[in-house]
Amino acid sequence: xxxxxxxxxxxxxxYAALLARxxxxxxxxxxxxxxxxxxxxxxxxxxxxxxxxxxxxxxxGLSPETVGAMPTEELAEVIRPAGFFNxxxxxxxxxxAWYARYGFDAAAARREPLTRLRGELLAVxxxxxxxxxxxxxxxxxxxxFVADAYTARLCARLPINVGKGGYGDVKRAFERALPQxxxxxxxxxxxxxxxxxxxxxxxxxxxxCPLVGACEKRGAA
Numbered sequence: 001x002x003x004x005x006x007x008x009x010x011x012x013x014x015y016a017a018l019l020a021r022x023x024x025x026x027x028x029x030x031x032x033x034x035x036x037x038x039x040x041x042x043x044x045x046x047x048x049x050x051x052x053x054x055x056x057x058x059x060x061g062l063s064p065e066t067v068g069a070m071p072t073e074e075l076a077e078v079i080r081p082a083g084f085f086n087x088x089x090x091x092x093x094x095x096x097a098w099y100a101r102y103g104f105d106a107a108a109a110r111r112e113p114l115t116r117l118r119g120e121l122l123a124v125x126x127x128x129x130x131x132x133x134x135x136x137x138x139x140x141x142x143x144x145f146v147a148d149a150y151t152a153r154l155c156a157r158l159p160i161n162v163g164k165g166g167y168g169d170v171k172r173a174f175e176r177a178l179p180q181x182x183x184x185x186x187x188x189x190x191x192x193x194x195x196x197x198x199x200x201x202x203x204x205x206x207x208x209c210p211l212v213g214a215c216e217k218r219g220a221a
Contacts, residue, residue, distance in 0.1 A: 008159050009214045011177040015184070018191035021210040025190040033106040034064050036139035037099065040131050041091050042082040053081035064104045068096045091126030095135075098124045106140055114142050129167050137189075143180045146189045147171040150196035157200065157217040 030036045035055065042051040055062060057078045067075060076089035098120060102108040109117060114136065121132040136142040147170035155162045155170055163169035178184055199209035206212050 008161055011174045015188045017210045018195055022191055022194050024187060025194060033139040035062060037095055037135050040134040041088060041095060042079060046083045050081045050083060054079040064096050064099055067092055094125040095127060110140050137182060137185055141182045143182045143185055145171050145174045145185045150193050154192055154200055157215050159216055
């Protein structure tokens with residue numbers, strides 16, 4: 001007799017289970033919106049620990065004015081710990097030039113419609129959907145969900161209906177199911193990452209996972 005499929009799990013249920021286990025997380029430590037923007041670019045294809053080392057290399061001198069004026073080659077050396085440093089130096093130059101259109105003022109950026117701001121960011125060299133949404137959520141406080149690789153892996157293992165499972169499908173599924181709240185999206189993204197590091201790894205550690213009872217691929221990589 002074939003094994004019965006587990007009933008669909010909702011994003012609200014995932015949020016509740018993770019929140020009950022881990023509590024409200026403190027997430028994305030930064031000294032201001034611009035540092036968040038820099039971190040969102042530097043974290044592409046690298047671990048957060050490497051981003052912290054790169055940001056520390058600026059000392060107290062990390063500002064859009066400093067990055068905008070710094071020669072690209074010098075900037076690349078500063079951010080070397082983050083990997084792909086020549087490429088990312090160009091990305092930082094581009095996103096800093098975009099931010100200059102708002103006078104390096106987060107409040108001015110927040111006054112723009114979300115769809116317009118997201119479109120502008122996606123037009124910046126090196127800014128894809130995940131990076132754009134990270135900037136919108138964590139730097140500017142817009143209610144957008146960041147559907148990163150941890151989220152995609154979780155959705156591939158749990159019975160959650162996210163369409164074809166691409167970035168846009170996952171993002172829309174979570175945004176439709178949850179309140180339009182930057183706090184909720186911030187917390188849920190953080191909780192998914194925390195659980196992804198503790199349990200829902202590429203090679204999962206299922207014992208003790210708060211979602212193991214709903215998982216369709218328990219123990220499977």
